[in-house]
Amino acid sequence: MATRTAAAAVFLLFAVNGALIGGVGGVLPALRERLDVSASGLSLLLFCLAASAVVSMQVGGRLADRIGARPVALVTLSLLALGVGLLSLATSLPLAIVAMVLAGLGNGAMDVAMNSLGVEVEQARPKPIMSRFHAFWSLGNLTAAATIVLIARLLDRSGGDNVGPALGTLFCFGVVGILVAVRIVPVGRRIEHHENGVRSAIPKLAWALGLMAFCFGLAEGTAVDWSSVHVTDVARIDPSTGALGLVAVSAFMVIIRLLGDQAVARVGRRAVVRVGSVTAIAGYLFTVFAEPLPLLLVGWALVGLGVGLVAPQVYAVAGHVGGGRMLAIVVTFGYAAFLIGPAIIGQLAEHFGIQNAMILPLALSACLVAVSVVLPRDE
Template identity: 85%
Template sequence: MTATETPPVMSTRTAAVAVGLLFITNGALIGGVGGALPALRERLEVSASGLSLLLFCLAASAVISMQIGGRLADRIGARPVALCTLTLLAVGVGLLALTSSLPWAIVAMVLAGLGNGAMDVAMNSLGVEVEQARPKPIMSRFHAFWSLGNLTAAGTIVLIARIFDRTGGANVGPALGTLCTAGLISIAVCFRIVPVGRKIEHKLDGVRTAIPRLAWALGLMAFCFGLAEGTAVDWSSVHVTDVAKIDPSTGALGLVAVSGFMVIIRLLGDQAVARVGRRAVVRVGAVTAIAGYLVTVFTQPLPLLLVGWALVGLGVGLVAPQVYAVAGHVGDGRMLAIVVTFGYAAFLVGPAIIGQLVEHFGVQHAMVLPLVLSGCLVAVSGVLPRDD
């Protein structure tokens, strides 16, 4: 495998800020979709199956986009892929803000998925490149920015929905429109400061190299944490709304708890990796997520539910940055694309599966699936290096 490096065009610090901006913008736009789901359910007059259909459309288009985006990122560099797909994601969220019918909501979800899938691969590829140029880990902080974007989106949903609809109803259009506008502004800034990514040819002496076997073990881990994290992002607000029997905009506090504590732990994650290694960090995170999901399955009062989702946020927040970082360091963009595909396929398809479980068994019993997969993370974590 060979990599064609372009001359550096900015400092490592500026590059880190630029990539962080990509993460926070992506997190805000995706978080806006997740936080708006309870209100969209009312506006579109659909059941849990209807929400599952929307999430499936988001997932399917994202998985397709990841495969195309991963190859393009290696061929032309991750920068143009990230910028173009961020634009597509923002347009999808903007259309979702305007629609009041299920067919147009499906179109909006497809556009958002096409943008989000390739952008996930591209921004993580850029993040690994920045980390490789630094003496200390930084991937956890990048994912903290993503969670901060999620948190900002959830707060925006709660505040603007209450401003425009004092009853706490289904008017989330202004909030999603605000997030879309912020995303478009971010694109203009990113265009000027996002670093030029390297181009990679997966060949050695003219022969195409094989994908390292570690990719598939990391992919399994990514599927487990992807479903656990995706459930938290997309269903925490619905779970809190239905179990605690509160209005939809207040139910978005579930996502606030998840995202807020993910931000906190990811800001501390790089220091933890430097001290005890990625394997120990992942195991602690998985056990914490198990504790959180146990609370969501067996309790009903709002304060306890928020504690449960906070523990889930703390736990899953530790896992993803470490698995993606190992993939990027070991196998560069191609391997990272595979692992990201597993993770985000689960992140997006998983909540749709949860929707079917909610339909048949109820929202609390549906949380058993991410609980079990969090346990699987502990078992598979032995493939990770003890330190980095």
């Protein structure tokens, strides 16, 4: 597990997952037009993605402990890619719902499995590496956003339907990722949760970390799934240009996550989480009050910088303290919020406007600052 190949395999899993999920978020404005649905229709699709992912996490977490994370990661990556491929062909809401359910079933368990493998790699190393793993997830997001913008430009469409070509391209990327992953993803350890024949209790810290995961999950999920729509609607521009919102989020998440491990080594996870939370607050203030495109992109860039620091630290603490079972609980809270939260944002946008809807992730980013007291100072 302590080899460069093991680390490279985990980098690959995070990157492919980020690209496929980022692709779904990036095409939402164009998908809205193709399916002729409102914000409520988008929130229904995101809810289907979320609900299936939450179910998948519970099953995937138990399987990863029982048989190792490798088979769980490979099977669910295939399922996620299948869902994205089907979504590229969907021209009706029912078919899009089926595609979202498949993608959610794949994404939920894959998230637990790849984070479990990431914690194992970090435990075998002298220095932190979880932030860099998550940087590759953000790099995958950035690749998806750039692909969507580039294809729209190549097709010379201003607000046209680029769903099929964009998601089809990312589906092919996912297939290549699967073929490589089969060769290099490590087996992973099996985890026993019994002591002297008695099942051990889940550490109480899991629930505090779960609350933190819910807060940053909703803030990050909003950024990934709604930044493009937000920029499109507030700045009144075409959907392909609006995808620059996701580009800003993803690019700055990559930058800060590549530097995050160094920051953790110097000042500890608690300080890193607090700085990230305050930065996200500043970014969401821009999304609530600003309207010009440049200011909106500054706001989403700050959100990317902020939330990019938080998730790797919370997941790493969970994995180190309580192993895969505790990590699965915390990841469930995080991804439930990451996936269900944007659906909630859709309802808020429908009734109160998309800028006012951003007050919710703003408030939860502030909550992160308070709850971060539970994190160890020096880890």
